[in-house]
Amino acid sequence: MNKILVGIKRVVDYNVRVRVKPDGSGVAVEGAKMSINPFDEIALEEALRIKERGAADEVIVASIGGADSQQQLRTALAMGADRAVQVDPGASAGPGDLGLEPLTIARILLKLVEREQPFLVILGKQAIDDDNSQAGPMLAALWGRPQATFASKIEIAGERATAVREVDAGLETLEVDLPAVFTTDLRLNEPRYVKLPDIMKAKRKPLETLTLAALGIEPAAARVRAVRFEPPQQRQKGIRVKDAAELVSSLKEKGLL
Amino acid sequence: MAARILIVAEHDGSTLNASTAKCVTCAQSIGGSIDVAVCADDAGSVAAQAAKLARVANVLAIENAANAHPVAALLAPQIVAVVRSGQYTHVLGPSTTFGRDLMPRVAALLDAPQVSDIMAVESPARFRRPIYAGNVLVTVEVDAPVIVGTVRTASYQAAAGDGSAVIEKPATTGVEIPGHSRFVSVSAAKNDRPDLQTARRVVSGGRALGSSAGFELLYRLAEKLGAAVGASRAAVDAGYVPNEMQVGQTGKIIAPELYFAIGISGAIQHLTGIKDARTIVAINKDADAPIFEVADYGLVGDLFEIVPQLIELL
Numbered sequence: 001m002n003k004i005l006v007g008i009k010r011v012v013d014y015n016v017r018v019r020v021k022p023d024g025s026g027v028a029v030e031g032a033k034m035s036i037n038p039f040d041e042i043a044l045e046e047a048l049r050i051k052e053r054g055a056a057d058e059v060i061v062a063s064i065g066g067a068d069s070q071q072q073l074r075t076a077l078a079m080g081a082d083r084a085v086q087v088d089p090g091a092s093a094g095p096g097d098l099g100l101e102p103l104t105i106a107r108i109l110l111k112l113v114e115r116e117q118p119f120l121v122i123l124g125k126q127a128i129d130d131d132n133s134q135a136g137p138m139l140a141a142l143w144g145r146p147q148a149t150f151a152s153k154i155e156i157a158g159e160r161a162t163a164v165r166e167v168d169a170g171l172e173t174l175e176v177d178l179p180a181v182f183t184t185d186l187r188l189n190e191p192r193y194v195k196l197p198d199i200m201k202a203k204r205k206p207l208e209t210l211t212l213a214a215l216g217i218e219p220a221a222a223r224v225r226a227v228r229f230e231p232p233q234q235r236q237k238g239i240r241v242k243d244a245a246e247l248v249s250s251l252k253e254k255g256l257l
Numbered sequence: 258m259a260a261r262i263l264i265v266a267e268h269d270g271s272t273l274n275a276s277t278a279k280c281v282t283c284a285q286s287i288g289g290s291i292d293v294a295v296c297a298d299d300a301g302s303v304a305a306q307a308a309k310l311a312r313v314a315n316v317l318a319i320e321n322a323a324n325a326h327p328v329a330a331l332l333a334p335q336i337v338a339v340v341r342s343g344q345y346t347h348v349l350g351p352s353t354t355f356g357r358d359l360m361p362r363v364a365a366l367l368d369a370p371q372v373s374d375i376m377a378v379e380s381p382a383r384f385r386r387p388i389y390a391g392n393v394l395v396t397v398e399v400d401a402p403v404i405v406g407t408v409r410t411a412s413y414q415a416a417a418g419d420g421s422a423v424i425e426k427p428a429t430t431g432v433e434i435p436g437h438s439r440f441v442s443v444s445a446a447k448n449d450r451p452d453l454q455t456a457r458r459v460v461s462g463g464r465a466l467g468s469s470a471g472f473e474l475l476y477r478l479a480e481k482l483g484a485a486v487g488a489s490r491a492a493v494d495a496g497y498v499p500n501e502m503q504v505g506q507t508g509k510i511i512a513p514e515l516y517f518a519i520g521i522s523g524a525i526q527h528l529t530g531i532k533d534a535r536t537i538v539a540i541n542k543d544a545d546a547p548i549f550e551v552a553d554y555g556l557v558g559d560l561f562e563i564v565p566q567l568i569e570l571l
């Protein structure tokens with residue numbers, strides 16, 4: 001059976017402008033709208049398309065987080081995933097608002113990989129809350145398998161896959177043997193909308209909850225600790241110019257042209 | 258214990274990428290000794306360029322036919338071998354697509370935590386970095402014998418080029434390089450415009466440009482200014498310009514002296530990419546567009562009228 005494992009992180013929605021708590025102890029996210037990390041939605045969409053093309057049999061979504069991450073897993077099931085796994089890190093969750101370290105996330109995902117034996121793992125290129133951009137390559141390293149990060153195109157051909165990667169220079173094509181880890185870039189696809197009947201159907205799809213102990217993972221002490229959160233420096237409000245001529249003369253005056 | 262820092266150089270086989278000199282500046286603020294690793298097929302000229310970076314002690318030329326193109330899975334074990342034998346305490350790479358692909362793989366093989374997008378160093382174990390698309394800055398303290406980091410290049414100036422490091426060829430012969438990943442090709446649009454990531458002036462266009470033809474107007478303006486051209490995600494998604502031109506949280510983070518945002522609304526994900534621009538000019542027909550909140554010079558109006566006038570005036 002050809003399985004695809006997709007990582008689903010619950011994050012503050014990208015439209016929410018978060019703020020630092022007044023005492024600098026963390027980020028005020030209480031009550032904020034939560035969503036699937038946008039890159040993970042793209043990862044799931046890609047997995048579903050690969051399955052719909054007949055190249056995979058099952059799409060498994062996994063989220064590491066508290067009980068509330070089940071909401072995002074339900075959404076993922078409604079989008080079309082076949083089953084979901086929630087790994088509850090329990091008390092070993094990281095300090096403050098930093099969350100688990102990506103290397104810990106990668107270790108947990110590796111356990112799921114060993115259990116499920118997927119031929120593809122698709123993660124987001126970054127989580128838009130911590131902006132770490134680490135978990136994909138870390139999982140690939142621990143697993144000893146190829147990685148194709150920032151993918152904007154994935155083609156499966158038997159035991160191999162070709163990925164087009166969005167790199168600073170342009171588009172890179174990389175060929176990898178499977179199994180392998182892919183991370184998604186924005187232009188890989190446009191995720192489908194969830195339809196109401198699918199939300200009803202998703203309620204009956206399997207969602208399993210696992211503890212770290214059940215996966216045989218020893219909770220490790222956090223090695224990266226947040227000591228202070230602060231807002232970025234605000235830019236000074238600028239001036240309005242009335243036309244192109246005034247813009248050019250203002251810039252010249254400042255020695256910018 | 259004094260820090261021993263290894264920087265993984267980014268290059269295209271012949272030229273050292275400017276991001277490496279910025280990593281050196283970041284390393285200087287950590288203190289301790291600084292070495293640079295150059296993985297290449299033939300490291301010759303790139304190693305010579307790296308050896309000129311101020312305060313770099315040694316350049317380690319890691320030569321292997323497999324290093325002709327940077328494939329993270331192939332480079333990582335070689336870097337790990339060098340880190341182990343050289344007993345480095347810090348391994349840094351740029352926060353470009355090269356570094357973001359490679360460094361976490363290195364970190365995992367070393368069982369080391371990674372700090373991404375370092376924008377300031379408070380001590381050898383304390384770093385500041387942006388999270389939530391730059392809406393929050395967090396200072397982290399790392400407790401580990403080896404720390405891996407990516408350096409937010411927009412936060413650092415390039416190190417001076419007056420150094421004279423010793424070039425060495427470390428033995429990496431025992432290292433097993435996997436055969437499961439193969440570089441096929443890279444297609445980069447060739448043009449004579451300045452590089453987006455290092456240009457002193459950048460002209461960016463958004464959805465409002467309406468087409469690739471619309472962007473021709475910006476190329477003409479950029480030519481007058483000697484500027485690089487960037488774009489919003491909307492313009493890239495619409496296919497007006499290629500992906501390497503995207504500026505923002507998930508595109509390039511840049512720090513030009515002068516930035517023109519033309520027909521760009523100013524979504525937070527875009528603003529993340531230009532926080533360090535010295536001067537921002539916004540041209541938008543909507544007087545309430547959020548871009549005006551960060552612009553030093555705002556001009557409300559139709560870009561298709563204003564940009565030709567600018568080209569005339571310059």
Ligand SMILES: Cc1cc2nc3c(=O)[nH]c(=O)nc-3n(C[C@H](O)[C@H](O)[C@H](O)COP(=O)(O)OP(=O)(O)OC[C@H]3O[C@@H](n4cnc5c(N)ncnc54)[C@H](O)[C@@H]3O)c2cc1C
Nearest residue numbers: 463464465489490491505506507508520522527542543560
């Ligand atoms: C996970 C994620 C990551 C993202 N990463 C990025 C990123 O890296 N970079 C990025 O840019 N975006 C990114 N985005 C997208 C971002 O949220 C915005 O959708 C995008 O920046 C909008 O692009 P735009 O300003 O060109 O288009 P719009 O928001 O549509 O703005 C067009 C602007 O042009 C103006 N206009 C229209 N016609 C004219 C005219 N004739 N003359 C003058 N002005 C005119 C309008 O008033 C409007 O303000 C990301 C989004 C997500 C969810």
Ligand SMILES: Nc1ncnc2c1ncn2[C@@H]1O[C@H](COP(=O)(O)O)[C@@H](O)[C@H]1O
Nearest residue numbers: 007008064123124126127132133134135
């Ligand atoms: N808690 C989590 N649960 C499931 N997947 C995760 C989690 N954290 C990170 N990931 C995956 O790893 C990707 C990169 O995350 P990061 O390294 O934190 O930027 C995300 O897009 C997810 O696909």
